[in-house]
Amino acid sequence: MATSADLIRVEHVIKEYNHGAVKALNDCSLSIQKGEVVAIIGPSGSGKSTLLRCLNLLEVPSSGHIYFNGVDITDKKVDINLHRRKMGMVFQHFNLFPHMTVKKNITLAPVQLGLKKQEEADAQAMKLLERIGLANKADEFPNMLSGGQKQRIAIVRALAMEPEVMLFDEPTSALDPEMVGEVLDLMRDLAHEGMTMAVVTHEMGFAREVASRVIFMDSGAILEENSPRFLFDSPQNPRTQAFLSKVL
Numbered sequence: 001m002a003t004s005a006d007l008i009r010v011e012h013v014i015k016e017y018n019h020g021a022v023k024a025l026n027d028c029s030l031s032i033q034k035g036e037v038v039a040i041i042g043p044s045g046s047g048k049s050t051l052l053r054c055l056n057l058l059e060v061p062s063s064g065h066i067y068f069n070g071v072d073i074t075d076k077k078v079d080i081n082l083h084r085r086k087m088g089m090v091f092q093h094f095n096l097f098p099h100m101t102v103k104k105n106i107t108l109a110p111v112q113l114g115l116k117k118q119e120e121a122d123a124q125a126m127k128l129l130e131r132i133g134l135a136n137k138a139d140e141f142p143n144m145l146s147g148g149q150k151q152r153i154a155i156v157r158a159l160a161m162e163p164e165v166m167l168f169d170e171p172t173s174a175l176d177p178e179m180v181g182e183v184l185d186l187m188r189d190l191a192h193e194g195m196t197m198a199v200v201t202h203e204m205g206f207a208r209e210v211a212s213r214v215i216f217m218d219s220g221a222i223l224e225e226n227s228p229r230f231l232f233d234s235p236q237n238p239r240t241q242a243f244l245s246k247v248l
């Protein structure tokens, strides 16, 4: 059962593809409390992105339950859109709308969903853009921006929905190395402000420094979870040890 302190709780989730030929998640359970920053690490193909995408039901589990704020969002009777709008998501490839200005990208969802009037959303967008030092890009189109700028705009676009949790799927993997820092800095600031975050990442330095908890996955299973200090300095599972010995 979900407890009231859990913002998200995943219970025994299995995700299969190709009629069971691929078992991307094999009985995963975890909980994320309000204000926690959970980093999800592990080798390529271990199920990290699938797990993250299950949290807001972008991927629907084959079995198991996911609770958000105590509501079982895997229950078919639940309107997932009402819950998903409280879960901001940031993708590896930004997913900005190329034919819309930066400002329009940020205001679109709050206005279309009737959460804000256009003027209110515009003012909020400008505030968010000022925060990341990109107010001068408000009327430009995404193709005029660097990868780091695009990703920071994707992050503030998600923030414009005033989410309760932010889900990051390898947010720096598509960036040139010199742009990784500006995106991680923004994520670090959000973490320090108390934003609840789940982050699939290959940035072990970020996981160590910012995460409150690190989850290690392999072959669709959560093999180990601990504070970054313990997980990185004293990994218990041989597969965690082998993985970290390669990447650190």
Ligand SMILES: Nc1ncnc2c1ncn2[C@@H]1O[C@H](COP(=O)(O)OP(=O)(O)OP(=O)(O)O)[C@@H](O)[C@H]1O
Pocket (backbone or CB within 6 Å): 017, 018, 022, 023, 024, 042, 043, 044, 045, 046, 047, 048, 049, 050, 051
């Ligand atoms: N839509 C899909 N159809 C079939 N198989 C899939 C699909 N999505 C993921 N998989 C498979 O599920 C497994 C887990 O994939 P997933 O992308 O979650 O791993 P990952 O740990 O995020 O990998 P990476 O670090 O390379 O992004 C892999 O074997 C992958 O090939």
